Amino acid sequence: MAVIEARDLRKDFTIRRRTGRFRREKRVVPAVDGLDLTVEAGEMLGYIGPNGAGKSTTLKMFTGVLYPSAGYVRVCGFEPVPQRVAMARRIGVVFGQRSQLWWDLPLGDSFDLLRHIYRVPAGDHAARLARCRRLLDLDGFIDQPVRQLSLGQRMRGELTAALLHGPSVLFLDEPTIGLDVVSKQAVRGFLADLGAAGDTTLVLTTHDLADIERLCRRLVVVDAGRIVHDGTLDDLHSRYGSQRRVVVDLDEPVEVEPQVTGAVLEATESGGRRLTYALSGPPGPLLAALAGTGRLRDVAFVEPEIEDVVAKLYTTGTSRASGRS
Numbered sequence: 001m002a003v004i005e006a007r008d009l010r011k012d013f014t015i016r017r018r019t020g021r022f023r024r025e026k027r028v029v030p031a032v033d034g035l036d037l038t039v040e041a042g043e044m045l046g047y048i049g050p051n052g053a054g055k056s057t058t059l060k061m062f063t064g065v066l067y068p069s070a071g072y073v074r075v076c077g078f079e080p081v082p083q084r085v086a087m088a089r090r091i092g093v094v095f096g097q098r099s100q101l102w103w104d105l106p107l108g109d110s111f112d113l114l115r116h117i118y119r120v121p122a123g124d125h126a127a128r129l130a131r132c133r134r135l136l137d138l139d140g141f142i143d144q145p146v147r148q149l150s151l152g153q154r155m156r157g158e159l160t161a162a163l164l165h166g167p168s169v170l171f172l173d174e175p176t177i178g179l180d181v182v183s184k185q186a187v188r189g190f191l192a193d194l195g196a197a198g199d200t201t202l203v204l205t206t207h208d209l210a211d212i213e214r215l216c217r218r219l220v221v222v223d224a225g226r227i228v229h230d231g232t233l234d235d236l237h238s239r240y241g242s243q244r245r246v247v248v249d250l251d252e253p254v255e256v257e258p259q260v261t262g263a264v265l266e267a268t269e270s271g272g273r274r275l276t277y278a279l280s281g282p283p284g285p286l287l288a289a290l291a292g293t294g295r296l297r298d299v300a301f302v303e304p305e306i307e308d309v310v311a312k313l314y315t316t317g318t319s320r321a322s323g324r325s
């Protein structure tokens with residue numbers, strides 16, 4: 001079942017700029033430029049793209065914060081802005097820059113208030129809170145006022161607050177930005193488990209490539225308000241030609257390096273004792289040829305770096321639309 005459906009969704013921002021004493025220039029920025037997207041229940045979707053690509057604007061339209069300029073959008077069957085109140089029971093939102101916690105109250109009091117606001121049955125609330133306390137390690141700071149919490153502690157509180165009413169979709173805008181390594185791992189591990197359980201759809205924007213690798217089974221890449229890729233991370237690797245490499249150590253150099261179909265010798269180091277091949281097919285034939293030399297000491301596979309793939313995508317695979325005037 002589709003939990004998010006967008007068809008030809010658009011959001012234009014009009015920017016007015018003073019160009020002279022009495023002159024103003026009007027420019028229309030198509031922040032989201034005809035988005036077609038369907039997200040099925042239980043998906044873990046990474047919505048990524050360079051700065052200004054339109055990610056936050058899209059999430060704001062999905063969560064009822066912004067009215068679209070045109071197009072069709074439904075989230076859990078609701079039209080986000082007009083049906084925002086009803087939709088709020090079905091979605092959870094974690095936007096780094098906007099908190100849903102009460103700044104001066106202890107964290108635990110915010111959770112109580114949210115239970116009343118969403119009218120969550122006491123038993124459900126207690127069970128969900130107990131789970132979050134355990135998995136997000138909240139006990140050390142649950143009695144502290146929110147304003148005294150570190151960013152990592154607050155983010156763990158925000159995640160809990162977003163989940164206490166049992167939403168079917170969780171929207172996260174940069175959930176790990178600014179967090180230290182330990183908090184990042186805690187948040188990622190928690191979201192990975194939540195997604196794997198299968199009853200919450202996750203939609204997240206992130207610039208953190210480790211988030212993408214850990215959390216996004218499907219990647220939608222946007223640029224200048226348009227989708228430029230929709231698929232798995234593996235699809236992205238094959239589309240952008242990123243290849244696995246095999247690094248081979250030999251006891252002694254061979255007279256002629258083995259050459260097989262599907263493997264290209266890229267580098268020879270250490271006087272011929274270390275060979276690096278780029279693979280475009282299965283490694284079996286290459287390994288068999290190397291084993292046949294009788295000098296094979298060690299083999300290591302080097303996976304393509306996601307940094308390289310995403311950098312390539314952002315710089316070459318996109319058509320940057322300029323603002324319409």
Ligand SMILES: Nc1ncnc2c1ncn2[C@@H]1O[C@H](COP(=O)(O)OP(=O)(O)OP(=O)(O)O)[C@@H](O)[C@H]1O
Nearest residue numbers: 013014015029031050051052053054055056057058
């Ligand atoms: N309130 C606004 N008024 C005018 N222009 C805006 C407004 N909000 C966003 N924009 C413009 O819309 C475009 C998309 O912005 P958006 O914040 O959605 O991008 P993003 O992909 O989330 O970027 P980032 O990765 O930097 O957060 C940008 O050109 C931005 O300047």
